[in-house]
């Protein structure tokens with residue numbers, strides 16, 4: 001799929017229609033990878049606009065108050081809006097083989113079943129039963145501190161953020177940033193400009209990197225650099241639930 005591919009039909013089909021081999025290769029090499037376009041600007045605006053429908057959310061987080069950075073985000077209730085639910089469900093089966101492959105390389109258990117539904121039941125049974133899907137809003141001066149979205153023992157190791165505003169047009173600054181703590185070496189930083197309507201798949205916790213003895217584990221964190229002007233809104237999808 002290219003930048004000019006028509007965006008029509010169910011959003012889940014658009015997730016499935018991309019070049020997953022290329023995306024997986026990129027994820028293996030860098031711990032993050034951009035998708036092809038998934039949403040039109042109108043669909044992005046519609047999702048971003050849900051932020052004001054307060055009944056859809058279980059709580060609002062003021063990032064400055066928690067020293068998470070600056071800006072606000074809202075956790076959806078389990079009753080997810082159609083496109084948000086469809087996107088999440090469509091990503092899971094494509095991310096699952098990567099999660100399992102990485103767990104194998106790192107000699108860890110791979111507890112994730114074939115369906116998101118079964119995995120969420122496992123999360124809920126373990127006490128992680130609150131929705132962790134979020135809509136974020138950043139204005140001028142806002143930023144997101146480097147962090148990892150791990151809420152308990154139940155962790156799906158990959159997540160997705162979808163850009164809802166156009167960089168350079170709707171906002172400046174606000175790059176998605178990642179750090180990678182390399183084994184016995186200094187930390188490496190990287191940044192991604194998230195195009196409107198595209199997703200960025202990235203590791204929640206760490207990734208396997210080749211080492212002399214096979215594979216070692218490179219812890220990674222993510223955040224957002226300061227928004228210099230305008231407004232940046234994103235949709236965050238994680239595949240485990242929260243406590």
Ligand SMILES: O=C(O)CCC(=O)C(=O)O
Nearest residue numbers: 136149161176224234236
């Ligand atoms: O706004 C962003 O680009 C990243 C938000 C975030 O931390 C997440 O989706 O987990």
Ligand SMILES: [Fe+2]
Nearest residue numbers: 147148149222
């Ligand atoms: Fe995050």
